[in-house]
Amino acid sequence: MRKAALFSLILSALPLTAAAKPPVVVELFTAQGCASCGEANAYLGKLAERQGVLALTFPVDYWDYLGWSDTFAKPEFTARQKAYVTRLDLREPYTPQMVVDGRAQAGGLQTEKVDRLVAQATKAPYAAPDMAFIGQRRVDVGSGPVPRGGAEVWLVRYDPREHDVVVKKGDNRGQTVAHHNVVREIARLGAWRGRPTAYRLPTAGEDGLVTAVLVQAVEGGRILSAAKKN
Secondary structure, eight states: OHHHHHEEEHHSSSOOSSSSOEEEEEEEOOOOTTTTTHHHHHHHHHHSTTTEEEEEEOOTTGGGGGHHHHOOOOHHHHHHHHHHHTTOOSSSOOOEEEEETEEEEEEEEEEEEEEEHHHHHSSSOOOOEEEEEEEEEEEOOOOOOOOOOOOOEEEEEOOSSSSSEEEOSSSTOOOOOOOOOOOEEEEEEEESSOOOEHHHHHHHOSSOEEEEEEEEEEOOOOHHHHHHOO
């Protein structure tokens, strides 16, 4: 038997994760230079406390021209939001915006709509691949149906601590903006083709981060499964 086939067979026999439903992933796209984002940031903090929700903050950089450079923003976060803009058939990116499981979106201040989307995602049927973290450097993704176009596995590392930033320029000058579950690293681990597959986890770039892994349809598609390392 070839090594690749043997490895796949071993993975398929592993007791990955109990058949618990994966958490609902809520992504907030926000910016310190956005005058209306503070309230959305606070709401994301409340979502982060809910059982069964993985709440993530992705600060974007396209408001930096207003005079204040967001201290957490990265171009790859803006690129992720733009992929959703295309996939969800929106005119342009905006803040604050919340995307639920890669399937639906709402304005970050539309808290009732976001609550409905989270409730719908919680009750929706699922056929998610199991995931298991093996030590510090590996995650195993099990088998399952693959969406048209394929799927990818993404590493997301976020800071679970609250961070308060005093904004010194722009629309929020003099205000303190609170942040929750700020994403610090995001990296594509590889393609997922519906078969049990192991992925290597890179070393974290800083201490204190929580590691999460998402299985997602390509180009900003729906999130099929999510797990975080305890």
